[in-house]
Amino acid sequence: MKADFLKDKKLIITAAITGGIHGKWANPSMPLSPEEQAQAALECYEAGASIVHIHVRAEDGQNTPDLKYYNKAIKLIGENCQIIRQIGNGIGARVIEHHFTTKSGKKRMTTEIVQPSLEERLNLLNIDPKPEMHTINAGSFEFRTPYGGSLFKNPIDFNRKYIKRCNKGGFGLEIEVYDSSHIANVLEFVETGLLKPPLHFSIVLGIKGGAPATMENLLHMVHQIPEGSTWQVVTVGKYNLRTTVAAMCMGANIRTGLEDTIYYRKGELAEGNAQLVKRMVRIAMEIGREVATVDEAKEMLGLN
Template sequence: MKPNLLTDKKVIITAAITGGIHGKWANPSLPLTAEEQAQDAFECYEAGASIVHIHVRGDDGQNTPDLKYYGKTVKHIGEKCPMIRQIGNGIGARVIEHKFTTKSGKKRLTTEIVQPSLEERLNLLNIDPEPEMHTINAGSFEFRTPYGGSLFKNPQDFNRKYIKRCNKKSFGIEIEVYDSSHITNVLEFVETGLLKPPLHFSLVLGIKGGAEANPANLLRMVDQLPDDSTWQVVTVGKFNLRTTVMAMCMGGNVRTGLEDTIYYGKGELAHNNAQLVKRMVRIAKEIGREIATVDEAKQILGLI
């Protein structure tokens, strides 16, 4: 599809409030518990967001596949506000620290990255109460973080199973692509009829192991999308704000939140997720784009 610099389509804002990488050590405002996430979601809703992207943490603050925590978080958010609740299919890795002493008596620390199993990720489709949306990650690659790298497995057969079960339960699907080859993977599902347009994409930039965050990559990926798609850019790191605004100017939607950036400005930690949402609402209005309500977002995404 081609970018539309003069689009009059309303902007859907997704708040990615927690994520699966950093903790309160990175930004003390990061919500971890179900109660904290529900309050942040409510504040983002009041600021203009219509979707909340969810990852959950266990009692130890680490990522967990335990449906008890997912159910509690989904329930609490639903009681606070009517946002579209979207589950991040990747869950997030656990970081295991190994402390040991060398033969010479020196203390050492190593870290191990443990990814959730594909079975644990499939089990997300059994969250109770049910959310409105799930994501799929459209291809495998080495996902590198400050802790180290590990293979983020998203084989085509796994995604096929996940999509079939989402279709059976009438869940909305957001497709996360980390480079151009992942879009090709998705188009195979369209050709077989498993995925039916219009599709909703997240174009993820800036993850080490995936596509670099730059205008050329964003333009290339948008050009590959089916014409009737909706899309947003997800940029992790220092280019977050500029690529997000660029995408909005091109006719895309918006994702913002502490999952993607812990900063509001250079060296300035964001106060909370709502502060980041308010900025995107302000910029959208400045360039002449109105903000989609929850009901309007549901209509655009085919959820009603």
């Protein structure tokens, strides 16, 4: 599809409040418990976000597939506000530290990255109460973090099964693509009738192992997605603000939050997720993009 600098359709803002990599060691404002996540979601909703993107943590701060944390977070968020609740189906890896002493007496540590199983990820479809949306990751690749790299498995058969169950359960679906080959995978699902337009994409840039955060990559991937789709850009790291604003100017929706950047500006930690949402609302108003309400976002995404 074509990017359009003159599009003035209403802007859907997603708040990715926690993510699967950073903890409070990176930013003390990171919400980890269900109670903290419910409060963060409320603050983002009041600031202008219409979707909250959710990963949960166990008491030790590690990513977890345990539905009791998802159930509680979804319940508390729903009690606080009407924001659209979206589950990130990657869950996030656990990082296991192995401490040992060498023969010479020196203390050493290695880290092991343990990815959730595909069965644990499918189990997210049993969260109760039901969230409004799920995500899928449209292809496999080596996902590299400060802890090291591991294969982020998203095989076609798994995605096919996940999409079928989302269709049956009436969930909205956001499609995360990390390079243009993932878009080709999605188009195969469209050709077979498993996915029906309009589609909703997250173009993810800046993850090591995926497409770098460049305007050339962004434009190339936008041009590959079908006409009539909605899309947003998700950029991790130092290019987050600039690529997000560029996407907003191109008529896209946007995502912000501590999952994607722990900083408000270089060298200054964000005070919280709501501060990042408020900045996007202010910029949207400056360029003439009215921010969508939850009801308007539901209509735009076909969730009604």
